Amino acid sequence: MAALFSEPVYRVVGDRGLLVEFGDAISAEINQRVRVMTAALDKEQPDGIVEVIPTYRSLLIVYDPLDTDVSRLRTIVEFLNTRLDEIDVPSPRLIEVPVAYGNEFGPDIEFVAQTHGLTVDDVIRIHSSATYPIYMIGFTPGFPFLGGLPETLHTPRLETPRRIVPAGSVGIANNQTGIYVVESPGGWRIIGRTPLKLYNPAADEPFVYSIGDMIRFVPISREDFDGIAGRGGF
Numbered sequence: 049m050a051a052l053f054s055e056p057v058y059r060v061v062g063d064r065g066l067l068v069e070f071g072d073a074i075s076a077e078i079n080q081r082v083r084v085m086t087a088a089l090d091k092e093q094p095d096g097i098v099e100v101i102p103t104y105r106s107l108l109i110v111y112d113p114l115d116t117d118v119s120r121l122r123t124i125v126e127f128l129n130t131r132l133d134e135i136d137v138p139s140p141r142l143i144e145v146p147v148a149y150g151n152e153f154g155p156d157i158e159f160v161a162q163t164h165g166l167t168v169d170d171v172i173r174i175h176s177s178a179t180y181p182i183y184m185i186g187f188t189p190g191f192p193f194l195g196g197l198p199e200t201l202h203t204p205r206l207e208t209p210r211r212i213v214p215a216g217s218v219g220i221a222n223n224q225t226g227i228y229v230v231e232s233p234g235g236w237r238i239i240g241r242t243p244l245k246l247y248n249p250a251a252d253e254p255f256v257y258s259i260g261d262m263i264r265f266v267p268i269s270r271e272d273f274d275g276i277a278g279r280g281g282f
Contacts, residue, residue, distance in 0.1 A: 056068045056126070064112065064113050096120070104184050142261070142262045143257045144264050146265075147240040147265045156220075156237035177198075181196060191228065194225050197223055197225045210233060216245075
């Protein structure tokens with residue numbers, strides 16, 4: 049059972065990292081605490097902090113050891129932890145992501161259906177009926193790890209990862225779903241693909257979403273896919 053720690057747990061990571069853990073499992077409550085603490089540190093901008101990297105249940109503070117140290121950072125986090133209820137965080141945005149399911153875009157969708165005694169249409173309906181919170185972004189640039197996958201679709205990863213998964217591929221791995229924003233290796237079960245380009249490294253804001261936002265998948269036809277891709281995928 050997911051448990052929110054009564055106090056954060058601290059772990060030293062090398063000579064310039066401090067890991068702050070808020071719980072011992074994946075849950076909306078724990079992830080919200082991570083999100084709010086990240087916002088609080090961004091707002092306060094304590095001296096010496098180079099970057100704050102949020103994950104499912106923890107955040108990593110990367111710091112400059114010439115400007116600060118673990119003791120100071122712990123004091124800051126402990127102080128902010130008593131004021132998290134006062135911190136304003138942006139309201140979640142709902143991002144709709146069109147997806148062409150199955151066929152060449154979703155080579156594993158039949159496996160997912162057969163594993164659960166469903167039809168392919170059932171998989172599409174169930175997967176696109178949920179709204180998914182972005183718990184963290186990582187693995188590759190912009191890859192959103194999404195919570196809220198209906199239990200009916202929980203499916204194990206591939207035994208052997210693929211060497212290449214096309215950009216835009218939507219997959220399932222155990223109790224998670226996510227999007228391969230860039231082409232990369234990967235072991236998730238691929239059930240569809242979006243024509244959207246979700247990563248623009250030249251833009252001031254390279255991604256169209258951030259942690260805490262919500263994603264909803266919208267089924268589209270192959271014709272719709274080609275039309276959106278032909279317009280540049282935006």
